[in-house]
Amino acid sequence: MQAPTGGSKGTTADHIGFSVPNLRAAVDRITANGFKMITTAEAPAGREVKDGIALPAQAGGASIAFALGPDDVKVELVEVKQQTVPIQLHHLHLFGQQNVEMQAWYVKTFGARPRPPAAGAVFVSADLPGVTLNFTPAANPVVGTQGRAVDHIGFEVKNLEEFTKKLEADGIKLERPYTKVAALDISIAFIKDPWGTYIELTDGLDRIK
Numbered sequence: 001m002q003a004p005t006g007g008s009k010g011t012t013a014d015h016i017g018f019s020v021p022n023l024r025a026a027v028d029r030i031t032a033n034g035f036k037m038i039t040t041a042e043a044p045a046g047r048e049v050k051d052g053i054a055l056p057a058q059a060g061g062a063s064i065a066f067a068l069g070p071d072d073v074k075v076e077l078v079e080v081k082q083q084t085v086p087i088q089l090h091h092l093h094l095f096g097q098q099n100v101e102m103q104a105w106y107v108k109t110f111g112a113r114p115r116p117p118a119a120g121a122v123f124v125s126a127d128l129p130g131v132t133l134n135f136t137p138a139a140n141p142v143v144g145t146q147g148r149a150v151d152h153i154g155f156e157v158k159n160l161e162e163f164t165k166k167l168e169a170d171g172i173k174l175e176r177p178y179t180k181v182a183a184l185d186i187s188i189a190f191i192k193d194p195w196g197t198y199i200e201l202t203d204g205l206d207r208i209k
Helices: 023-032 099-110 161-167
Strands: 011-018 064-067 075-077 089-096 126-130 129-135 151-154 176-179 186-192 196-205
Touching: 011 023, 023 064, 023 075, 075 089, 075 196, 089 099, 099 126, 099 129, 099 196, 161 196
Parallel strands: 011 075, 089 129, 151 196
Antiparallel strands: 011 089, 064 075, 126 129, 176 186, 186 196
16 A cells, blocks of 8 residues: 555546435535535536535536545535435546547447537536446646546446457557456456546456445
C-alpha cells in the first residue's frame, strides 16, 4: 500500500455518483463527520446552491450535491426520493477532451448502451447493468487513474477468459493477463482505456459473500 499521488479530480475518473433517498440527511451526515461539501464549485453552471445542495435545474429534476471524501475522492450524490435503500451506485463520471470518442469506445468494448443526447446536457452517457457511464468534455488535460485515489474502475465479466481473448484480437493490450485467483475462486485481468483509465475485469467477484 502507498499513498495516492492525488485525488480523483484531474483524472479521467473525475468522480463517483451515488443516489440517496434523502439528500439533506446525507449532506448533514457528511459534514457532521468532518468532510467538505464542494457543491458550489462543482455543480453545473446555472444551478442554484443552498446549504451544500444544488437545486433541480428544472421542475421535476433531481437535487444533487458534491463532497470531497478521504484522499480527495470527489463524490456526487443524486436525490432519488422513491429509492428504498439508503444508498446505491448511480453513475461513474469520466472526463476527457475526446468525450464522444470515449463513449464510443465503451459502447464498442463493453457493449454499453448509448443514451440519446439529453437536451442541454454537456455530457453524453451510456448504460451498463447497474451503472450509467457519463462522459464530459474536459476543459483542461486530464491524466490516467493509476496511482491516484481512484486507482481503477472495475467491471464484472462473464466468461472473462474468452473476453480477454477478444480484447487482444481487437488490439487492446492486457495490462495484467487473465489470471485465476484460486483462493477467492475468481478470475481477473486489467486493461487501460485509450485515455489512461485503469480497468479491472473480474469473473466471479459477484459470488463472493
